[in-house]
Each structure stands twice: as C-alpha cells, then as structure tokens.
Amino acid sequence: MNNRIYLSLAHMSGHEQEFIKEAFDTNWVVPLGPNVDAFEKSLSDFLTHNSQLSTLNCVALSSGTAAIHLGLVLMGVQPGDEVICQSFTFAASANPIAYLEATPVFVDSERDTWNMDPVLLEEAIKDRLRKTGKLPKAIIPVHLYGMPAKMDEIMAIANRYDIPVLEDAAEALGSTLNNRNCGVFGELGVLSFNGNKMITTSGGGALICRTEEEAKQTKFYATQARDNAPHYQHSKVGYNYRMSNICAGIGRGQMFVxxxxxxxxxxxxxxxxxxxxxxxxxxxxxxxxxxxxxxxxxxxxxxxxxxxxxxxxxxxxxxxxxxxxxxxxxxxxxxxxxxxxxxxxxxxxxxxxxxxxxxxxxxxxxxxxxxxxxxxxxxx
Known part of the structure; x- marks a missing residue:
C-alpha cells in the first residue's frame, strides 16, 4: 500500500528532547516550571515583533479552547449574555460561550478572506440591541486557515460600540495583516498548539494578553483560582488549564522551526x-x-x-x-x-x-x- 499523505503532520526540530530531558532531570514534570516560563517568553517576543505594542504577555494553557474560555471569563461573560462569534469556524471557537451559559450569536463570512463580515457584524450588534436592550458582551472573529480577517474594520466597529474583541488566531501564528501579527489586534488573542497546527506542544494553547494584570488573572483562573492564603481557599470558580512543563519543552523546541x-x-x-x-x-x-x-x-x-x-x-x-x-x-x-x-x-x-x-x-x-x-x- 502506498504511504498515506496526511493533511498536516507535526514536524520536530530536534531540540524538543533536550528540553524534555531537562524537565525530567530536574523533576519538573508537572504543570508550570522553567519550560513554561521560557516558552511564554519566546511566544511573547515573536508576537511583539511588528505588533506596534511594546510588550505582550502570553500565558501557556492546556488548549486553545481553554484560552477562549478564560478570555471570555476575563471579559466578564455571564449566564444570559450574548457573544458574537464567526459561524464559519471549528466548534471550539463557540463551545466556551456555552460553557458559561451565554448565547452565541453567529455572523456569516465575506468572500475575500472567508472570515467575519464586518457589515453583518454591525447589523447583528444593532439588531441584538433592538431585540434584547443590551449589547453583546464580546466578539470572536477567527483567522480561518491562517488567513487574516478584516481586523481593521472589525476593530473599528467593536470600538464604536465598546465591545471587547477576543481574537481567535488558533490557526494563524505567523500570519500578518498590514505587517502586524495576527493575535494582537483584539483585547485578547488565542493560539493553538494542537498536533496539526503551525507548531505543536502535542496539545496546548495560549492566551495573548496585553497587560501583566490580564496575564496574572489568566494564571489565577487557570490554576484553580486559589486565593493567596496558607491553606486552600477559593473565592472564584477556577480551572485546571495550565500547560505542563513537559509540553512546554516541546513548544520551546518547536520555536526553532x-x-x-x-x-x-x-x-x-x-x-x-x-x-x-x-x-x-x-x-x-x-x-x-x-x-x-x-x-x-x-x-x-x-x-x-x-x-x-x-x-x-x-x-x-x-x-x-x-x-x-x-x-x-x-x-x-x-x-x-x-x-x-x-x-x-x-x-x-x-x-x-x-x-x-x-x-x-x-x-x-x-x-x-x-x-x-x-x-x-x-x-x-
């Protein structure tokens, strides 16, 4: 039988084993650790280049879906809220809306990029305001198959109505629009490191934060929302979403390629x-x-x-x-x-x-x- 030609297989740099071995040698095989810190920094440095932002703070997580979920948590999405989401995308872009018992409002694509249509986006915002008396809580555009969405138009509309944008760049690491990296246009951005993506950590993702405070809050919620106390105390519902030091070691090796x-x-x-x-x-x-x-x-x-x-x-x-x-x-x-x-x-x-x-x-x-x-x- 002929060798199968696959859609998108992972490709290793040869450096991954070095960082994984380092994790084993130092017994850092749990979530968090030096590989996580270093991987986050290398992602932030890559995205900051041409971003027109002086600093970015990437938080490595267990999946891109987890990143979308925590992004919506940071944006204050509550049960009964509405979140506008691109319809033409993978279900992981919208499932976290349902996790929070909010309602997705789907917007169709335009033909140039196959991504969220800015004209329909504004139509949806106006119609939801008429029908519900309130604005959607967030907007999730997606850079489908790596193609940048029309972010200038989308951001102009979002800013006009003061609605935060959670930018799904899961498939778009390395894509640029007007020489700016995808993932840095919205208030928060999302990356995926699933096995078939641009780089992989076997499974994993990241939330791109503009501020240290957003990154701090993301890490708080991603580590079970443990309060600062000598015992285990929790004032918020948290999640087990942090990336392991082993997976981050793979990510560090992938940054070479x-x-x-x-x-x-x-x-x-x-x-x-x-x-x-x-x-x-x-x-x-x-x-x-x-x-x-x-x-x-x-x-x-x-x-x-x-x-x-x-x-x-x-x-x-x-x-x-x-x-x-x-x-x-x-x-x-x-x-x-x-x-x-x-x-x-x-x-x-x-x-x-x-x-x-x-x-x-x-x-x-x-x-x-x-x-x-x-x-x-x-x-x-």
Whole structure:
C-alpha cells in the first residue's frame, strides 16, 4: 500500500528532547516550571515583533479552547449574555460561550478572506440591541486557515460600540495583516498548539494578553483560582488549564522551526497555485491584497462543478482512494444541530464555501512530489 499523505503532520526540530530531558532531570514534570516560563517568553517576543505594542504577555494553557474560555471569563461573560462569534469556524471557537451559559450569536463570512463580515457584524450588534436592550458582551472573529480577517474594520466597529474583541488566531501564528501579527489586534488573542497546527506542544494553547494584570488573572483562573492564603481557599470558580512543563519543552523546541514552518507552508501554497492555475473550475484561496500575508496553515481550493466537471466530494473520495487525506471546509456553526436555536446573521457565503471547498495536504513534512501527486488526483 502506498504511504498515506496526511493533511498536516507535526514536524520536530530536534531540540524538543533536550528540553524534555531537562524537565525530567530536574523533576519538573508537572504543570508550570522553567519550560513554561521560557516558552511564554519566546511566544511573547515573536508576537511583539511588528505588533506596534511594546510588550505582550502570553500565558501557556492546556488548549486553545481553554484560552477562549478564560478570555471570555476575563471579559466578564455571564449566564444570559450574548457573544458574537464567526459561524464559519471549528466548534471550539463557540463551545466556551456555552460553557458559561451565554448565547452565541453567529455572523456569516465575506468572500475575500472567508472570515467575519464586518457589515453583518454591525447589523447583528444593532439588531441584538433592538431585540434584547443590551449589547453583546464580546466578539470572536477567527483567522480561518491562517488567513487574516478584516481586523481593521472589525476593530473599528467593536470600538464604536465598546465591545471587547477576543481574537481567535488558533490557526494563524505567523500570519500578518498590514505587517502586524495576527493575535494582537483584539483585547485578547488565542493560539493553538494542537498536533496539526503551525507548531505543536502535542496539545496546548495560549492566551495573548496585553497587560501583566490580564496575564496574572489568566494564571489565577487557570490554576484553580486559589486565593493567596496558607491553606486552600477559593473565592472564584477556577480551572485546571495550565500547560505542563513537559509540553512546554516541546513548544520551546518547536520555536526553532517556526519560521521554517511558515515559509514551507507558503511554498506549498505557491506550488499548488502554480500547478492548478490552468485547471478549469478549481481555484486556490489567495491573499486578497499585499496587506494580507497568510501563513497558509492549510491550502484550500474551491471547486465549481459546472466548470470542473466534478464536485468537491468527487475529489475528496478520489483522494481517499489514493490514500491522501483531505477535509471539507468547516461546516458553519449555525448549521450544527447543537447550535440550531442560536441567532444567525448571514448572506449564504459560509454555506456556499462549505459546499464547494476542500482543504489539501499542507504540512511541512510534505515533499514537492507529494504535492504533485495530490494535483494529479485533482486533475484526474
């Protein structure tokens, strides 16, 4: 059987074992420790570059979902509140809203970036104010597949209504908009280090905080909200969300290859673009303008059945038969049964993208021959 071509496999730098060994040698195998501190600093330093902010404070957590959850806690989301969330995204962007017994309000995408539509965002804010008498408590835009959302427009609207933005950059480490790193536009930002992301800690995430006080509060809630007392005392509900020193050791090793991973995924995207440019009905997602620089975490195509003579699903099944892993674009959250009763403000964009879109293998372990094999299946 042919070796399987996977969507996005992790790639190690060779330094990870050094930091893991250090953790074992010093018996720091629990949450917190020197690797956690060093990983947080390296993330903060990377993001501060070109951020137009003098300092940032990243807090390493057990997952990107945990980061979204704690971000909403810091923003004061309570039962009965409403939080605006992009519909075209993974469920982890919205599930933490439900954890807090708040209501997600889903907003559709625009066609340039496939991310939150600023026009519909403002429409949703105005309509929720009319219907409920209060503003949504927070806004969660997502940089889907690494493509920066229209953050300038989104932030202008959020600032106009004084609604904080929790920026989901789980897929966008290394992506930039107007030369600013994704994750630093909102009041708080979120990263993911799941096994298939730009870098991995096997599982893990981080909350990007602008101030030391926000980072302090995040760490407080992430370590069971233990009060400053000689005994175990708790005045708030806390969570067990801190990253382990072992996982952070993997993260420290991954920072050595972060720039390499970004460059390689962009090379893969460019090769797909070149090889598919003359294929009828198959279009590779592109940066809308020179101001957008996606990391192209995943390269995605749109398939027009009328021009291509085949559907997205035809290609996906052919890929599977050829031992190649692909994946349809995210099914919009307003179509998910679990969120069937949530308000939605849409224009049909995300539903159309879901119907015709496919994610192609894009990980840094792929060879150019692997890419050519994928393209041959598409053409066939």
């Amino acid at each position: 972060l720039e390499e991973h970004i460059a390689r995924r962009r090379e893969i995207h460019d090769l797909y673009t070149e090889l598919l440019k003359d294929v009828p009905g198959v279009n590779v997602m592109q940066n809308p303008s020179e101001n957008y620089k996606s990391n192209f975490w995943l390269t995605c195509i749109l398939v027009d059945p009328a021009k291509a003579g085949k559907t997205r699903e035809d290609i996906r099944l052919a890929m599977d038969a050829a031992n190649i892993e692909t994946r349809p674009l995210w099914k919009p959250l307003h179509l998910q049964p679990v969120f069937a009763n949530a308000p939605f403000y849409g224009n049909g964009t995300s539903e159309h993208l879901f119907d015709i879109g496919l994610c192609l293998p894009s990980g840094p372990t792929l060879t150019n021959d692997d890419i050519r094999k994928v393209v041959e299946v598409i053409k066939g």
